[in-house]
Amino acid sequence: MKKFVTWNVNGIRACLNKGFQEAFAKLDADVFCLQETKLQDGQLALDLPGYRQYWNYAQKKGYAGTAVFTREEPLCVTTGIGAPEHDGEGRVITLEYPNYCLMTVYTPNSQEGLARLAYRMEWEDAFRAYASGLAEKKPLIFCGDLNVAHQEIDLRNPKTNRMNAGFTDEERAKFGLLLEAGFADTFRRLYPGRTEAYTWWSYRTRARETNAGWRIDYFLVSECLMPKVADCIIHSEIEGSDHCPVELAVDL
Numbered sequence: 001m002k003k004f005v006t007w008n009v010n011g012i013r014a015c016l017n018k019g020f021q022e023a024f025a026k027l028d029a030d031v032f033c034l035q036e037t038k039l040q041d042g043q044l045a046l047d048l049p050g051y052r053q054y055w056n057y058a059q060k061k062g063y064a065g066t067a068v069f070t071r072e073e074p075l076c077v078t079t080g081i082g083a084p085e086h087d088g089e090g091r092v093i094t095l096e097y098p099n100y101c102l103m104t105v106y107t108p109n110s111q112e113g114l115a116r117l118a119y120r121m122e123w124e125d126a127f128r129a130y131a132s133g134l135a136e137k138k139p140l141i142f143c144g145d146l147n148v149a150h151q152e153i154d155l156r157n158p159k160t161n162r163m164n165a166g167f168t169d170e171e172r173a174k175f176g177l178l179l180e181a182g183f184a185d186t187f188r189r190l191y192p193g194r195t196e197a198y199t200w201w202s203y204r205t206r207a208r209e210t211n212a213g214w215r216i217d218y219f220l221v222s223e224c225l226m227p228k229v230a231d232c233i234i235h236s237e238i239e240g241s242d243h244c245p246v247e248l249a250v251d252l
Contacts, residue, residue, distance in 0.1 A: 001230060002252050005029040006104065006143035006217060008200070008243035011038040012046075012067070018240035024048070027235070027245060030071050031095075033104035035145045037065035056080070058090040065090040066104050066144070072097065081130040086123055094134065100225070100252060101134050103142035110147070110165035117170060124174035132181050139222040140183070141250070145200075145243065146218050150175045150185065153195060154215040156207075166216060183220040186248060187232040197234055200243045208242075219248040228252065 005027050009015040012034060024032065032051070041057050051069040056079040058064040068077075074095035080087030094103045105127065110117040134140050148171040152158035161167045179185065191197065198213025207213060219232055230249040238244050 001249055002030045003028070004031045004033070004102070004141065004143065004219065004248040004250070005245050006033045006035070006145075006219065006248075007245040008035040008106070008145040008217060008241060010036050010241040010243065011062075013039070013044060015240045019238075020240055023238045023240060023245065026238075027247060029247070031102060032069040033093075033102075033143055034067040034069075035065075035104065035106035037067050037090075038062050039065050054079075054093055054095070056090040056093045059088045063089065064106055066093050066106050068093050068095060068102070068104050070095060074102075081127055083126050083130075086126055092127075092130075096138070100139045100141060101137070103131070103134065103140065105142055105144040105146065107145060107147040110168065110171065112165070114163075114165060114168065117165075117168065121170060121174065124171075124177075128174070128178055128181055131178070131183070135182060135222050139225045141219065141221050141225065141248070142183075143217075143219045143246070143248070145216060146175065147216055148172060148175050149214045149216055150188070153193075154188075154198075156196070156198070156212040156214075166214060178220065182223050184223055184226040186219045186221055186226070186229050187215070187234065187246070189226060190229070190232055198236065199234055199246055203242050208239075211236075217243055217246050219246060221248075221250070225250060225252075 054068045091106045110120045149155040199217035201208035201213040228251045233247040235245045
């Protein structure tokens with residue numbers, strides 16, 4: 001059984017001061033994926049014995065960025081999705097292993113007033129094409145902050161948030177297209193009726209205190225892997241970021 005973890009750390013340096021190392025040790029993952037590292041090359045030397053580290057940095061300082069820490073050496077590692085217009089923000093890392101591929105992704109936020117929604121739609125189509133291409137070669141596991149709550153069950157206040165960034169009809173429809181492309185939302189497949197299962201809470205409204213959250217961090221897998229998935233766990237007890245870690249256990 002392999003254990004994967006994804007966590008949007010909202011700045012790895014800040015998270016290191018809020019218990020990251022303790023959470024990392026406790027979760028004891030075979031592969032640990034980060035989003036929103038907010039880091040440039042050379043700014044941090046992270047001591048993680050037994051893990052190989054792969055980073056993808058945004059060109060803009062203090063912005064976006066992803067990382068993957070893995071015990072097993074991959075066959076190859078690629079950054080981005082092969083589209084220059086989308087690959088300057090450090091949003092994707094793909095690791096190929098003998099019998100599957102793993103990808104971490106930090107999907108662009110549509111931002112206040114949906115200022116970036118049009119770009120987000122372009123990204124979604126390009127990303128889906130990239131993921132589908134990978135999945136044609138080997139089963140794919142991908143995880144990360146996808147910046148969308150798919151259904152009303154996935155956030156505390158769906159009616160007041162409709163058409164806000166992360167819960168627009170357009171973003172939700174693009175997520176639906178990902179599922180139609182042959183990927184399973186592991187948590188919702190295992191727990192179709194579970195409510196109040198969230199992975200992000202706004203700092204601005206102290207939403208974590210009342211669990212007024214959103215489920216926007218996911219593990220998606222190729223449909224052929226879904227029968228091998230043992231569990232998908234939301235670790236809402238782990239703090240250190242405005243997101244919490246999500247764990248996937250799968251028999252590979």
